[in-house]
């Protein structure tokens with residue numbers, strides 16, 4: 001990664017950095033996600049028992065290449081309302 005780091009970039013002790021107020025960076029596996037919601041999806045299992053990180057691809061997330069590396073995000077819904085049942089007509 002040779003891109004210049006903007007002054008407003010956030011960073012982690014692992015060396016990763018990113019921009020964007022809604023970003024989430026996992027403190028366990030040091031993966032960067034577009035939002036907390038996306039980050040939640042790669043954390044599976046039960047809290048305090050077997051909570052763990054899984055491969056973001058396995059969790060259904062989509063990688064996007066950014067100047068600072070790979071950002072994982074939710075796949076874009078086709079029409080923004082993909083979770084609603086479409087009318088049959």
Ligand SMILES: [Zn+2]
Nearest residue numbers: 026028029053
């Ligand atoms: Zn993680």
Ligand SMILES: [Zn+2]
Nearest residue numbers: 012014016030
């Ligand atoms: Zn990190």
